[in-house]
Amino acid sequence: MQDNITVQAIDGYTAHLAKEERSRGTIEKYRRDLRRFARFLSGGALKKEMVLEYKAQLVRQYAAASVNSMLAAVNGFLRYAGRPDCCVRQLKIQRQAFCPADKELTRDEYARLVRTAQKQGDRRLCLVLQTICGTGIRVSELRYITAEAATGRGRRHL
Numbered sequence: 556m557q558d559n560i561t562v563q564a565i566d567g568y569t570a571h572l573a574k575e576e577r578s579r580g581t582i583e584k585y586r587r588d589l590r591r592f593a594r595f596l597s598g599g600a601l602k603k604e605m606v607l608e609y610k611a612q613l614v615r616q617y618a619a620a621s622v623n624s625m626l627a628a629v630n631g632f633l634r635y636a637g638r639p640d641c642c643v644r645q646l647k648i649q650r651q652a653f654c655p656a657d658k659e660l661t662r663d664e665y666a667r668l669v670r671t672a673q674k675q676g677d678r679r680l681c682l683v684l685q686t687i688c689g690t691g692i693r694v695s696e697l698r699y700i701t702a703e704a705a706t707g708r709g710r711r712h713l
Contacts, residue, residue, distance in 0.1 A: 559596060565589045571635055584628070585628040592632075595612065622646055669685060683697065
């Protein structure tokens with residue numbers, strides 16, 4: 556590989572991601588992240604020191620999860636391009652068991668949201684709010700809450 560990142564190299568990597576059946580959203584995000592990295596290098600030589608400097612710049616500008624997401628794109632590209640020697644470590648993120656109290660809904664906020672949904676005639680939103688707040692499930696788990704699941708109909712025996 557050359558010592559700099561070209562549009563053709565980025566296009567080759569994103570084509571590789573498509574063959575690996577990555578989602579269109581992932582591919583576009585990686586493309587944006589790699590273009591940002593290429594602008595940072597601005598034609599300069601690709602060296603580990605430059606990747607570390609880029610990482611330091613990202614840390615000053617973004618949250619840790621965002622930095623790690625951008626580094627995943629860069630590291631994946633570097634491995635694809637035959638430059639694993641330039642890969643850098645992602646930031647360590649300590650997982651929190653519970654969300655901070657300042658991000659939790661108060662009882663009054665919850666009641667106000669439910670009343671607003673009811674006033675607007677949005678029964679679905681009202682039920683979604685009640686389900687999430689009543690059970691503590693994640694939004695991504697909502698699809699598993701069905702009438703069949705709630706009543707026990709359609710259950711398969713193991």
